[in-house]
Every structure is written in structure tokens, then in C-alpha cells.
Amino acid sequence: xxxxxxxxxxxxxxxxxxxxxxxxxxxxxxxxxxxxxxxxxxxxxxxxxxxxxxxxxxxxxxxxxxxxxxxxxxxxxxxxxxxxxxxxxxxxxxxxxxxxxxx
Numbered sequence: 001x002x003x004x005x006x007x008x009x010x011x012x013x014x015x016x017x018x019x020x021x022x023x024x025x026x027x028x029x030x031x032x033x034x035x036x037x038x039x040x041x042x043x044x045x046x047x048x049x050x051x052x053x054x055x056x057x058x059x060x061x062x063x064x065x066x067x068x069x070x071x072x073x074x075x076x077x078x079x080x081x082x083x084x085x086x087x088x089x090x091x092x093x094x095x096x097x098x099x100x101x102x103x
Contacts, residue, residue: 009098017091023083032056032072036079040086049075 018040027036034049049072056068 013094031076
């Protein structure tokens with residue numbers, strides 16, 4: 001019975017987990033907007049990224065914003081390596097939620 005429960009949980013995790021392809025497409029195509037972070041459930045950091053990106057570009061003509069734009073670009077580049085871990089955390093959370101709900 002436990003094996004069947006585990007199989008059902010893993011099937012549900014596979015269906016409910018976020019897509020790596022979508023996360024990478026959002027990260028690459030919408031680079032500094034933080035859309036990939038919001039998609040992966042990290043709303044606060046995604047909104048901070050969006051705010052810094054917008055503020056950076058608004059103040060870039062007076063040269064103040066370029067460090068912010070550079071910071072967000074670096075952050076987005078690092079996120080390309082962090083996305084698999086974020087997706088794994090999402091899967092682990094689904095497993096915890098379903099595991100506690102079935103017992």
C-alpha cells in the first residue's frame with residue numbers, strides 16, 4: 001500500500017511541478033524582468049528584480065542606473081544555474097504537502 005501511495009505522489013509531483021523549459025525561456029527571453037522567479041513561486045525576489053531593472057533603465061540616461069542594470073544582469077545570469085535547484089525545491093514542497101495530506 002505504501003508503494004502505491006508513493007507512486008501516486010510521484011505521479012502528482014510530475015504533473016504539478018514547474019517546467020524547466022518554461023523557466024529557462026522566461027529567464028532568457030525576459031532577462032531582467034524576474035518573470036522566471038515569479039513563475040517558480042519566488043514572488044518577492046522576482047518583484048525586487050523587476051523593480052531594480054525598471055529603476056535602472058529609468059535612471060540609465062543620467063548614468064546612475066547602469067550599476068543597477070549590471071547587477072540585475074549578473075543576478076539573471078546566476079539564476080540560470082540556480083533554476084534546477086529552484087525546481088527541485090518546488091518538487092520537494094509538493095511531496096511534503098502531499099505526503100502530509102495523505103497520512
